[in-house]
Amino acid sequence: MSRDSTASLPAGLGRRDFLAAASVGLSGGLAGCTGVFAAEGNNVNIAGSSTVFPVTEAIASSFSEQNPTVNLSLSKTGTGGGFGNFFCAGRTDINNASRSIADAEIEQCGNNDITPIELQVATDALTVVVNPDADWIDCLTVEQLREIWRAGGATHWSDINEEWPDEPFELYGAATTSGTFDYFNEAIIGEEENHRSDYHATERDRTIVQGVQGSEYAMGYFGFSYYSENPDSIKAISVDDGDGCVEPSIQTAMNGEYTPLSRPLFIYVAKESLEKAAVRDFARFYMKRAATDLVSEVGYVPITEDKRDENIEKLKAAIEEVTA
CATH class of the missing domain: 3.40.190.10 (Periplasmic binding protein-like II)
Structure with a gap:
């Protein structure tokens, strides 16, 4: 789903109002996905947790302002629904998750040659x-x-x-x-x-x-x-x-x-999807923004700078492996 570039917020429109309007453009059904690795290189497909959705939505909106040619698809399917029906089936690049991936989900991903990379992006007060x-x-x-x-x-x-x-x-x-x-x-x-x-x-x-x-x-x-x-x-x-x-x-x-009831929130990136420049760029952008007030604006605790740097190093190592 395409997003138009927005250089600045319209007068009188706050960030939360802007995000509510932008969610129409960012949120798309995934029924038409036929395999994420066969998709065009400028697509980033995301499903999963409704809890993590506001964080990813905010960061995706900010990313789209600077990268209007990248097509972002963002849907709420639940953490387990996202893993089972989309991410571990090879239909999405990223899964929002309000819990760690389960052993059975790791096995499903492995059976489909999907390698999940866990990245903490916030802390929630359920x-x-x-x-x-x-x-x-x-x-x-x-x-x-x-x-x-x-x-x-x-x-x-x-x-x-x-x-x-x-x-x-x-x-x-x-x-x-x-x-x-x-x-x-x-x-x-x-x-x-x-x-x-x-x-x-x-x-x-x-x-x-x-x-x-x-x-x-x-x-x-x-x-x-x-x-x-x-x-x-x-x-x-x-x-x-x-x-x-x-x-x-x-x-x-x-x-x-x-x-x-305090808990960590995650995104999981398919290592294989990092072959696509759009996914690499979005994942790195996400990690940098996850340590900023953008996360607290939507009601969660940002990650620390140390956790941000740890995530970026984890991404860097995975990117080097798939692009070598």
Whole structure:
């Protein structure tokens, strides 16, 4: 999908507004992909995590301003859906991921001669949200969260605290193909229990926002970026991991206070795709921008300069191998 060059933002249009408009041009379906390695050299095809999507979207928009002849295709498929259906199948160059690649996915990639290169691009404060009218709640312990979200757990607010409304939960969360689901399941539910299945599961984080906005008794979870877009219409819940209530924020994620829901975010680049100049240029551009305020503008913690340099060296070594 082509992008027109934009030398400067229109008067009165902020970066976030610009990105919202630009997403129409950057976001394209991947149904027409017939094999990324056979594609034209100026294509960069990206799928995967909806959590990482805002970071990649922002950086892709900035890249397109300077590289208008490069065709970028960017889609939300979920981390697992991106790996299984696109990246490890050789249909995309890059997969956005809100968790590390799984062993089975590495095996699938290997069977298709795809070599994934892991690059951390940000840190997220995975955020639990409720409706602003839910004035009875501001903080939950990890144990209370587990009871709400585990299979066979609580069904009503009053099951958690008898002083809370005797009303059933209306729950919205990530689909099972999502890295956010995997991380929340591991950090909150644990290995001895299963995530409940009787909830509204979706890959569309804004659907979760709308669901929580629409019901006083709703709760959802997603990446911090989607809360930071809607701080007046949904309420973030602080989490008590044993040392008191800590609110989700860029600062608490950065300093390690917000546990256990702070997590690294990644992109995975197919080493073989680095044969294409467009993918090489975009990957290097991405690493440089991932250490800047552009990442914090969309609601995540930028990587450190040391991590940036480590990523660039990792890319440099891979590029030298495929272009030698």
